[in-house]
Every structure is written in structure tokens, then in C-alpha cells.
Amino acid sequence: MEKKKTLKKERIPMREQDPQERKSNFDEVACGYNLEEGMAEADRCLECKKQPCVAGCPVEVDIPGFIKRVKEGDLRAAIMAIKDKNDLPAICGRVCPQEDQCEKFCTLGKKGSPVAIGRLERLAADAEVAMGELSLPEIAPPTGKKVVVIGSGPASLTCAGDLARLGHEVTILEALHAPGGVLVYGIPEFRLPKAIVNREVEYVTRLGVKIQYDQVVGRTVRLQDLLANGYDAGFIGIGAGLPWFMDIPGENLNGVYSANEYLTRSNLMKAYLFPEYDTPLKRGQRVAVVGGGNVALDSARTALRLGAEEVFLVYRRSRDEMPARAEEIHHAVEEGVQFKFLTLPTIIEGKDGMVTGMECLRMELGEPDESGRRRPVPVEHSEFKIACDLVVMAIGTSANPLLTCTMPELKLNRRGYIEVDEVGETSIPGIYAGGDIVTGSATVIEAMGAGKKAARAIHRRLAGEDKEL
Amino acid sequence: MSYPIIFKEQMSEQVFALRVRAPQIAAGALPGQFAILRINEGGERFPLTLADWSAGEGWIFLVFQVVGKSTFTLSKLQVGDELKDVVGPLGLPSEIEKYGRVLCVGGGVGIAALYPIARALKATGNRVDSIIGARSQELLILEKEMEDVSTSLAIMTDDGSKGAKGLVTWALEEELKGEGADLVLAIGPAIMMKFASAVTAPFKVPTRVSLNSIMLDGTGMCGTCRVEVCGKTRFACVEGPEFDGNEVDWNLLLNRLGQYKQEEAVSYEQARSGCCRE
Ligand SMILES: Cc1cc2nc3c(=O)[nH]c(=O)nc-3n(C[C@H](O)[C@H](O)[C@H](O)COP(=O)(O)OP(=O)(O)OC[C@H]3O[C@@H](n4cnc5c(N)ncnc54)[C@H](O)[C@@H]3O)c2cc1C
Ligand SMILES: Cc1cc2nc3c(=O)[nH]c(=O)nc-3n(C[C@H](O)[C@H](O)[C@H](O)COP(=O)(O)OP(=O)(O)OC[C@H]3O[C@@H](n4cnc5c(N)ncnc54)[C@H](O)[C@@H]3O)c2cc1C
Ligand code: SF4
Ligand code: FES
Numbered sequence: 189m190e191k192k193k194t195l196k197k198e199r200i201p202m203r204e205q206d207p208q209e210r211k212s213n214f215d216e217v218a219c220g221y222n223l224e225e226g227m228a229e230a231d232r233c234l235e236c237k238k239q240p241c242v243a244g245c246p247v248e249v250d251i252p253g254f255i256k257r258v259k260e261g262d263l264r265a266a267i268m269a270i271k272d273k274n275d276l277p278a279i280c281g282r283v284c285p286q287e288d289q290c291e292k293f294c295t296l297g298k299k300g301s302p303v304a305i306g307r308l309e310r311l312a313a314d315a316e317v318a319m320g321e322l323s324l325p326e327i328a329p330p331t332g333k334k335v336v337v338i339g340s341g342p343a344s345l346t347c348a349g350d351l352a353r354l355g356h357e358v359t360i361l362e363a364l365h366a367p368g369g370v371l372v373y374g375i376p377e378f379r380l381p382k383a384i385v386n387r388e389v390e391y392v393t394r395l396g397v398k399i400q401y402d403q404v405v406g407r408t409v410r411l412q413d414l415l416a417n418g419y420d421a422g423f424i425g426i427g428a429g430l431p432w433f434m435d436i437p438g439e440n441l442n443g444v445y446s447a448n449e450y451l452t453r454s455n456l457m458k459a460y461l462f463p464e465y466d467t468p469l470k471r472g473q474r475v476a477v478v479g480g481g482n483v484a485l486d487s488a489r490t491a492l493r494l495g496a497e498e499v500f501l502v503y504r505r506s507r508d509e510m511p512a513r514a515e516e517i518h519h520a521v522e523e524g525v526q527f528k529f530l531t532l533p534t535i536i537e538g539k540d541g542m543v544t545g546m547e548c549l550r551m552e553l554g555e556p557d558e559s560g561r562r563r564p565v566p567v568e569h570s571e572f573k574i575a576c577d578l579v580v581m582a583i584g585t586s587a588n589p590l591l592t593c594t595m596p597e598l599k600l601n602r603r604g605y606i607e608v609d610e611v612g613e614t615s616i617p618g619i620y621a622g623g624d625i626v627t628g629s630a631t632v633i634e635a636m637g638a639g640k641k642a643a644r645a646i647h648r649r650l651a652g653e654d655k656e657l
Numbered sequence: 658m659s660y661p662i663i664f665k666e667q668m669s670e671q672v673f674a675l676r677v678r679a680p681q682i683a684a685g686a687l688p689g690q691f692a693i694l695r696i697n698e699g700g701e702r703f704p705l706t707l708a709d710w711s712a713g714e715g716w717i718f719l720v721f722q723v724v725g726k727s728t729f730t731l732s733k734l735q736v737g738d739e740l741k742d743v744v745g746p747l748g749l750p751s752e753i754e755k756y757g758r759v760l761c762v763g764g765g766v767g768i769a770a771l772y773p774i775a776r777a778l779k780a781t782g783n784r785v786d787s788i789i790g791a792r793s794q795e796l797l798i799l800e801k802e803m804e805d806v807s808t809s810l811a812i813m814t815d816d817g818s819k820g821a822k823g824l825v826t827w828a829l830e831e832e833l834k835g836e837g838a839d840l841v842l843a844i845g846p847a848i849m850m851k852f853a854s855a856v857t858a859p860f861k862v863p864t865r866v867s868l869n870s871i872m873l874d875g876t877g878m879c880g881t882c883r884v885e886v887c888g889k890t891r892f893a894c895v896e897g898p899e900f901d902g903n904e905v906d907w908n909l910l911l912n913r914l915g916q917y918k919q920e921e922a923v924s925y926e927q928a929r930s931g932c933c934r935e
Contacts, residue, residue: 400658449873463923
């Protein structure tokens with residue numbers, strides 16, 4: 189079967205907004221496939237028996253199965269096949285690093301470009317919305333068991349959705365006033381429209397999950413009290429939201445932001461629509477973003493859209509070591525973000541309390557470090573300045589102790605992340621955890637995978653079966 | 658969830674008080690903590706101290722001064738209106754122990770933040786001698802309440818229209834020169850807390866202040882609230898709001914409080930001219 193077809197080496201390209209135009213609006217960059225393009229792309233799939241792509245998917249979507257439906261033009265059947273495993277397909281189709289997951293293992297990738305699995309997933313998900321009525325899966329009869337889920341990021345949404353389908357009564361408690369975690373406060377509108385996040389969250393609530401906002405667990409309520417008062421199990425999916433700073437002089441000047449603050453003001457609080465929305469955000473003319481990951485790129489591209497004339501991405505290693513997705517680096521280059529590689533800020537300078545520039549050192553790459561990447565080392569006497577009026581620190585985040593410090597019995601690792609066993613259970617029986625608060629900053633789909641795994645274990649526990657050893 | 662206003666009072670020309678139904682916050686509140694409010698869908702998130710609460714009746718009491726768009730909009734709401742979001746109790750509670758003689762110094766709307774702390778200190782057996790002040794008699798709030806929770810109460814006004822004429826920091830200095838104190842607690846405008854700390858420094862009296870840095874989430878996630886204490890960056894929303902006044906970098910705080918002056922002026926103007934979104 190497979191041999192007969194002539195292999196189409198290259199994938200169907202996806203239309204995108206023109207870089208010159210898009211860099212001054214917040215509309216989505218990627219336009220998605222239409223049905224015809226999607227069917228043509230799906231047609232490239234070999235329907236491999238061994239399904240190597242599925243092994244690369246943390247939530248085990250039946251990839252060849254859904255692609256086959258797309259091939260046949262039946263997008264409703266395609267989305268049903270995806271949603272059997274993944275409640276957030278329109279989100280995943282947009283932000284998952286497929287090149288490191290399913291697409292990395294795709295047979296076609298060995299000779300040409302892998303099937304554009306993510307784009308097809310997005311097509312199917314968006315088509316369902318266009319068709320109107322969302323189809324709901326079968327929901328098991330009520331079990332009478334109650335589960336509380338802390339946080340509403342992808343780990344929590346997945347865990348909650350899966351448990352609700354199994355008939356449990358699930359309540360999500362979220363600290364902020366909106367659901368989605370990083371999906372809503374971190375990732376910008378032009379990569380992931382908030383309407384899409386809301387739509388997929390609504391789907392989870394349609395499965396029966398209740399969401400309560402303004403609930404800072406550890407302050408507003410204590411998890412121990414919830415478990416003592418009627419909840420049978422708990423899941424902690426609070427992410428890793430504590431922003432790092434560099435600890436260099438001048439970092440608390442006006443005009444220096446953590447990426448979390450910069451993006452939260454812009455995305456969650458809609459400061460890009462100020463003064464229609466009340467939350468202000470400084471609009472720099474020359475913006476320096478420090479870091480090399482997705483978060484740094486999102487900040488840099490947000491700065492462009494907020495009217496900056498020049499945006500610099502200041503990274504201490506070189507392009508090869510950037511942890512950001514290749515596609516996003518490409519987008520940022522197209523939009524005019526200027527990369528300053530092998531550059532380490534040492535002092536942030538200011539005048540009248542406001543940033544005016546950064547003093548930096550040039551770096552060169554030395555021996556590989558623990559991460560396997562070559563360690564950047566400063567070049568002596570290489571000081572130079574970058575003039576800028578805004579600095580965004582996107583150098584990483586870590587575990588926020590706000591909740592965990594109220595639970596002394598909860599076992600944490602050295603860096604403050606929650607320790608769990610192979611099924612996601614913490615040191616406190618009946619309390620599970622997953623996502624960034626366990627692994628450190630990772631990806632949407634890995635957080636979802638952890639939520640799914642914990643949901644399975646919670647279900648087994650609630651159904652009265654002993655935990656597998 | 659909704660947070661209806663169940664009582665409203667105008668305390669002075671620019672200062673208002675609201676009782677808001679928020680049973681969960683009332684149940685857990687401790688002196689020194691605050692809440693973050695969002696009035697409506699397009700509103701910003703901003704903090705107000707819990708000036709009082711009743712766990713039994715499920716309400717919290719907020720006292721605020723109109724200084725910009727959010728506080729202006731809040732002052733226009735009436736009993737029965739609902740706030741979109743109220744999150745709390747946030748921040749570390751005030752340490753309440755038996756210290757001996759505590760001088761509680763409050764300025765302007767800061768008196769509201771001071772009140773529950775003074776009450777708890779008194780109830781714990783401290784001698785609480787309070788000094789409160791305002792620009793003039795009309796602007797002085799919670800005089801009666803402070804009197805009830807203080808061993809003695811001194812009042813200062815800039816114009817002498819009530820109590821003695823002068824600044825609270827003068828009265829504080831006199832007390833320290835005289836009988837001295839085991840702890841000074843100063844809450845008010847940043848500039849008042851800065852000078853109160855400068856007054857206590859030579860006397861080596863432990864001095865606690867409550868920092869009102871700009872906040873966003875209030876959970877340690879953004880760093881907008883960062884202040885420098887002992888030369889170290891701290892997040893006031895989770896590590897504060899109370900810090901040792903003699904270790905705070907006051908100029909940094911004052912600078913950061915002014916970060917959005919221009920934008921705030923635009924917002925306030927828009928709100929006052931009545932074109933704000935419902
Ligand atoms: C700017 C940015 C861009 C990114 N881009 C990508 C990308 O393109 N692709 C990708 O795969 N990944 C990306 N990531 C990473 C990805 O978003 C995260 O790995 C993922 O969101 C983690 O999910 P989570 O469910 O563990 O936690 P989060 O998404 O962090 O959600 C945690 C939630 O818990 C809430 N919470 C925290 N504490 C409490 C408490 N005490 N009580 C109640 N609620 C609480 C928070 O408010 C939040 O809503 C990006 C991250 C950022 C910051
Ligand atoms: C922990 C804490 C407790 C507070 N308690 C009280 C209180 O009990 N009563 C009271 O009247 N005020 C209190 N404040 C100050 C109050 O939050 C600000 O006055 C309010 O946010 C001003 O908003 P606005 O839109 O009316 O004014 P704006 O025009 O936005 O600002 C006026 C001034 O208020 C400050 N401010 C602005 N936005 C914020 C923000 N999001 N967070 C903090 N400060 C901001 C700025 O320094 C600014 O110069 C407290 C602040 C903090 C941090
Ligand atoms: S590996 Fe690639 S070609 Fe094979 S089934 Fe999966 S998507 Fe199709
Ligand atoms: S207000 Fe965001 S960290 Fe303090």
C-alpha cells in the first residue's frame with residue numbers, strides 16, 4: 189500500500205500575515221489551512237502501521253486516525269478522534285513544538301518534511317467551531333466523588349476534563365480572574381487568540397467542570413481544609429510563575445519589567461488597548477529583551493506591536509543554543525527583531541529614575557556545561573553599551589512558594605518543585621500534582637500529559653482500586 | 658462569584674469607606690493584610706488594605722482615597738453595586754506579639770490600615786499610644802475607632818484645625834525623646850513613612866512600615882511590586898507589605914510609585930469626563 193504512492197517531499201505551506209503588516213497588529217500571525225490545503229497535506233500521510241508519530245505525542249492522540257478523516261474531508265470525524273485524547277486541540281495545534289514531538293518521529297521527516305500534524309489539528313479544531321455546535325463526548329454517570337484542582341493552566345484543565353468525563357464532580361480554583369494560566373496571561377494574542385483559549389475552556393466546563401476565580405489557594409483557602417471538608421482528592425497545577433531577575437545594578441529602575449509582568453499587562457489586562465482598558469504599560473521606542481526562549485521572543489514581538497522602533501533580543505549564547513522554537517525565531521527575524529548574540533548585560537543605566545541603556549559584555553563559547561550547550565564566558569575588556577528605554581527580563585521562572593509553603597508535609601525538591609511518584613501522586617496521599625510545578629518550565633502538551641496521567645491515578649483511587657505499585 | 662457593596666460612607670471630601678460582601682476573605686483575614694480589587698471588566702487590579710472585617714457576617718471594610726481612575730470609579734459605586742473581583746486576604750499578616758510600648762503612627766488614609774493592627778496589639782496587652790494626623794480636621798478619619806483601640810491618642814493637623822498643629826513625625830520624635838518605645842509602627846503616604854523612619858533611626862527603635870508599591874497579581878508572579886530592603890529586592894505583595902522602615906530604599910519606592918504618572922493622568926481625565934466604559 190504505502191509504497192505505491194509517490195512521496196510528496198514538501199509540506200503544503202501555511203498562509204501567514206505579511207510581516208510588515210502584522211508587526212503592528214495583534215491579529216494572529218498564522219492563518220491556518222483551508223479544507224483544500226488540509227486535505228492535500230493529509231494526503232501525504234503514509235498511515236504507518238507502527239505509528240511513530242503517536243509515540244511522540246504526550247497525550248497519545250490517534251494521529252494517523254484523525255489525519256485519515258481529514259484526508260477524506262470529514263473534519264467533524266477528525267476532531268472527534270482528536271478530542272478523544274486532547275481537550276485543547278485548537279491551542280495545541282497553535283503552540284505545541286510539534287517539531288520536537290509527533291513531527292520529529294514522522295516517517296516522512298527522514299526524506300523530506302514531516303506531515304504538518306499541528307496544522308491539521310488546528311484545521312480540524314477551528315472547523316468544528318465554524319460548524320457551530322461543539323460535540324460532547326459521553327460523560328459517565330455521577331460517582332459522587334469530589335475533586336479539587338488548583339490552577340487553571342493546561343495541566344489542570346486536562347486533569348479536570350478527564351475526571352469530569354469519568355463522572356467525578358470537579359472544581360477548579362484559580363488565583364487570577366480568568367482561566368488558562370500561561371495560555372491567557374503569557375502567550376500573546378498574535379500567537380494564540382484569547383477567544384480560542386476561552387472556547388476550549390468553555391468546552392471543559394461543558395464537560396461539567398466548575399471554575400471559581402479569585403481563589404489564591406494557600407491564602408484564600410487552604411488545600412488541607414478543602415480535603416478535610418468534602419473533597420476526596422486534589423490536583424496541584426499551579427505552574428512555575430516566579431520570575432527571575434539578573435541581580436544586577438539598576439534592575440529596579442522604572443522601565444525594567446519581568447517578562448511575566450510585561451506579558452500579563454499586555455495579554456491578561458489588555459494594556460495594548462489602553463486607555464480603553466485601564467491597565468497601563470510603558471511603550472518603549474528602543475526595547476531590549478534579555479533571554480533566548482519563547483518567552484523572550486513573545487516579549488520582543490509584543491514590544492514591536494506596541495510601537496517600538498527598534499527591538500533587541502539580548503542573549504548570552506548564540507543562535508544555535510536558543511531554546512525558542514525555530515518557527516518563532518523565523519517569525520521574529522521577519523518582523524525585524526534584532527538579535528544581539530553572545531551578549532551579557534552587567535548594569536542597567538538610568539537617568540531620573542528611568543532606564544536609558546544597558547552596559548554589556550561580549551561573550552564567547554567555551555566548554556559544554558551540564559545542559560550540553562557550550563558555556564558562554566565573558567571576553568575581557570569587551571564592555572559596550574546598548575541604548576534603550578525599556579528592558580524586559582525573560583531569563584526564566586521558578587516555583588512560586590506561596591502555596592507550597594503552607595503545606596509543610598508536601599515534599600519538594602531542592603529547587604522548590606513538588607516531588608511526585610510515577611503516577612503523579614505527591615508525598616501527601618490523595619494529593620497529586622503535574623505541569624510546570626513538578627517539571628519546571630516545560631511545554632503546554634507536557635503539562636497536559638501530566639494532568640492526564642494524574643487524572644487516571646485519581647480515578648483509580650476514587651474507584652476504590654489500589655494504586656499500582 | 659460577585660462582591661456586592663452593602664454599605665457606603667463618605668468619610669471626607671476624598672475618602673470613602675465601603676463594606677463589601679466577601680465571606681471567604683473575611684473568614685481568613687488577619688491584621689496587616691490586603692485585598693486586590695477589579696471593579697469591572699476593563700478595570701485594573703489594585704490593592705486596598707483590609708481596614709476591618711467580620712467573619713460572622715461575611716464582609717470586609719475598605720477605606721480609600723480618590724487619587725485616580727480606579728479609586729474615582731469605586732467612589733461612584735453605590736450600595737447594591739457589585740465588584741467584579743476581590744481577591745484576598747493577601748500579604749503576610751502583621752506580627753502581633755507583646756512588645757511593651759508601641760507607638761502607632763498613622764497619616765491620612767493610612768490610618769485605616771493602622772487601625773486593625775493597633776487593635777490587635779492592644780488586645781495582646783501592649784500599651785498602644787497612637788499618633789494620627791491629616792492636613793486638616795475635615796480630612797481626619799477613624800478618630801473615634803483609633804481612640805477605642807489606643808491607650809492614648811494624639812492628633813496632629815498641618816493647619817492646627819484639630820489637635821496640635823504640625824506633622825505626626827514631630828510628635829513621634831517628642832515621644833521617642835521622652836518615654837521612648839519598644840516598637841514604632843508607621844503607616845501612611847510613602848513620604849510620611851520615610852520621614853518617620855528617619856526620625857526613629859537615631860533612637861534605634863524597631864520601626865515597621867507598610868509599603869504601598871504598585872501591584873498587579875498580588876501572588877508573586879510579576880514583580881511589579883518590587884522594593885529594596887537591606888539592599889535586596891523583595892516582592893512587597895508576598896514578602897510584605899510590612900518591612901523594617903530603616904532598611905527600605907525610600908527613593909526607589911517613591912520613584913516606582915511615579916512610574917505611570919502620565920498614563921494615570923490620561924485615565925483619570927477620561928474617568929472624570931465621564932466617557933468611561935460601563
Ligand atoms: C510567554 C510564554 C510563552 C510560552 N510559549 C509556549 C509555546 O509556544 N508552546 C508550549 O508548548 N509552551 C509554551 N510555554 C510554556 C507553557 O505555557 C507552560 O509550560 C504551561 O502553560 C504550563 O502549564 P501548567 O498547567 O503547569 O501551569 P500554568 O499555565 O502556569 O498555569 C498555572 C495556573 O495556576 C494558577 N495558580 C498559581 N498559583 C495558584 C494558587 N496558589 N492558587 C490558585 N491558582 C494558582 C495560575 O494563576 C495559573 O493560572 C510558554 C510559556 C510562557 C510564559
Ligand atoms: C498593599 C497596599 C495597600 C493599600 N491600601 C490602601 C488603602 O487601604 N486605601 C487607599 O486609599 N489606598 C491604598 N493603597 C493604594 C491604592 O492601591 C492606590 O491608591 C490605587 O491603586 C490608586 O489607583 P487609581 O487608579 O485610583 O489611581 P492612579 O491614578 O492609578 O494612581 C495614583 C497613585 O496610586 C498608585 N497606584 C496606581 N496603581 C496602583 C496599583 N495597581 N497598585 C498600587 N498602587 C497603585 C500610584 O503610585 C499612583 O501614583 C494601597 C496600596 C498597597 C500596595
Ligand atoms: S509518522 Fe507521519 S506519515 Fe506516518 S502515520 Fe504518523 S503522520 Fe502519517
Ligand atoms: S504584585 Fe505581582 S509579584 Fe507582587
